[in-house]
Amino acid sequence: MREDGRKFRVMAAKKQVRTDRTLHVVFPEESFRNMTASFDDDEKRGREGYAVAICGQKAGADKRSVTYMARSIDIPGKGDLISQSSVSVTPSGDFMESVLAAAARRQGIVLEIHTHPGSADPVFSSVDIDHGLDNGRFLRSCHTRFCMMVIGAEGFSVMEYNGESDSLQLPRAAAISLMGRQGLRQILPAAETLCDGPSPEAVDRQVRIWGARCQRRIEATIAGIVGLGGTGAALLQMLALIGVKKFVLCDPDDIEPSNLSRLPYACATDAGKKKTRAAAGYLRKTARDVEVETVNDRVQDAKEALRACDVLFGCVDNDGARLSMNEVALKYFIPYIDTGTEIFVENGKVRDMGGQVRIVVPSVTGCLECAGAIDRTEAAASLVSGEEHAVREAAGYVRGTADTPAPAVITLNTIIASMAAQEFVDMIACRDRENAPNYLLYDATRPQIERFLFERSPDCPMCGRDGILGAGDPKRHGRPGVKKIRSPG
The missing domain is CATH 3.40.140 (Cytidine Deaminase; domain 2)
Structure with missing residues (x-):
């Protein structure tokens, strides 16, 4: 009373x-x-x-x-x-x-x-x-x-x-x-206080860095990885080794022999298997208590599984997939760490080589749309049906096809994946990130890392005042009218 x-x-x-x-x-x-x-x-x-x-x-x-x-x-x-x-x-x-x-x-x-x-x-x-x-x-x-x-x-x-x-x-x-x-x-209610007591020997050295509380949060995280070639493969290995126990893996592709030099989770006998199947098998060998959900489909058809994640990692090579992941992250308040690499070779010499990591924290940072990271024309092209995509590929509108594969190497992939994994750990450890850069650009030809901060735009069609931030599941019934409502006592 x-x-x-x-x-x-x-x-x-x-x-x-x-x-x-x-x-x-x-x-x-x-x-x-x-x-x-x-x-x-x-x-x-x-x-x-x-x-x-x-x-x-x-x-x-x-x-x-x-x-x-x-x-x-x-x-x-x-x-x-x-x-x-x-x-x-x-x-x-x-x-x-x-x-x-x-x-x-x-x-x-x-x-x-x-x-x-x-x-x-x-x-x-x-x-x-x-x-x-x-x-x-x-x-x-x-x-x-x-x-x-x-x-x-x-x-x-x-x-x-x-x-x-x-x-x-x-x-x-x-x-x-x-x-x-x-x-x-x-x-x-206040989260349970965890003491920095004894930790399993397998994670003892890292717990000495970030503490038992951070380790428990890592182990409780549901990590969604979209794209299991290149940076996705290296990132999968790192997250498993630091203790992530729950994964949602999304990739529609099979393992090709040319992929094997960049997939730590696969061996020669895995050629022809689904990437998700080989990756899930690797995770189960790494930890007996791991939980893995696999989606052998494109990201735009995997949103139902991804919405249950606590953090999303984008390891994709097209802006259509980035657009879809940006949408899921914003609608469901899920932090999203986007990665990418690119190598340009001319006459047998590397002209440019590098990659980037972008961190999207819904309601806090700008999104990929704000950052100008999505080419809408390219995104639209990559979101077309398989039949239409084949027509565009034959016409020469698609870069990095089976006939003209884009250059790739595990060393660059691992550098970018390490940057993304460290951003995840810093976030989980609740280190002071108030004004931390959320765009990291790596130039491998120098080498050097440049850091930038991209902020939310109130006019952004995705995360702005009239965007989709926090929209969640689609509503199933009509729109309401507007009348007067009574106040609480």
Whole structure:
């Protein structure tokens, strides 16, 4: 019970239903910090804080888990609230109409967030529940899903409105994570503290560098690798050796004899096998407890598998695949590390040789579109059907074909893969990456590495204000209308 006696906390009611679902809410770190700063200001004045997030969603494969990704957070300014006290807050109709219009335009889920002054680990009051039911019913009539959250410094409660049962559903477990330059990091409930105790001998030397906590995070990471030739092969080996246990591998190609000098996971007897099959076999020999999912298809047809990953590595040689990976990363808030190499030979001499690593952290850095890393014409050409691609290849429009293979060598591939793997480790280890470069350009002819920082453009069609950032799974029903919504108590 609150000390003022005017709000009663309840753990259950006839319109609350406990479920076996787990719920995960991901906020862009900067937006979350702005929201909590506003809440802290309200706390000092003894008032309830209030905000509304528009979210996309990612449903788990088992249908018992869901992730909400906050695409935007609207914090009411001066004049946007009709009333605000220690026990209630009421946004203006104009404010809510604007928010709901944005939700309609983006086909998003409405997540209403408020605080209870003086409570670090709040639960919903009876007033919250009544208003939540009203809001859920109204938004259901607009074909929009509704969730509500009450949050404090040490904990939070969250519920989803279920229109079929006309009830607010309490998940079995819930968590809040932030997407920042260090990748995805859980903040509530506080992640389990891991001691830097004894480590298995196989990883002892590296744990001495980055600690047991980082090692546990590495082992829990689901790494998606698209492209298993060149840098992808070297990267696969490195990730396995540092302890990654869960992989999604995507590559439609078979191993050719000319590939073997660049594939650490393959031997001569693997020629003719699918690259994914040979790579999975190598991983299972490296670690008995490894989990591998393979996709023998192009990346644009592997999005369902890739959306479950914690980090994506692009090791591809065409901009169509890069465009698809950029899309998956942005829609589902997945850090994406893109790699590439290129060698130009003239008259038997190397004219230019090098590669690059680009790091895309959704909501934090620019994407490949912002960086100018995608040639839309080339991307469109590489995304055509197999039959049309063959026609274009015969006409000489496709570089690096079976008749004119692009030069490649394992030494360059390994250098670029090492740079990508180190970026991953630095991210997992939560090292200070606030202003770290996210574009590394390696020139092998000098040799030297140049570092650049590419930032988000608000007008980017992919990660800008009207882009696909956090959009998640496609919505399955019509767009909502815009009407007035009631506030929480």
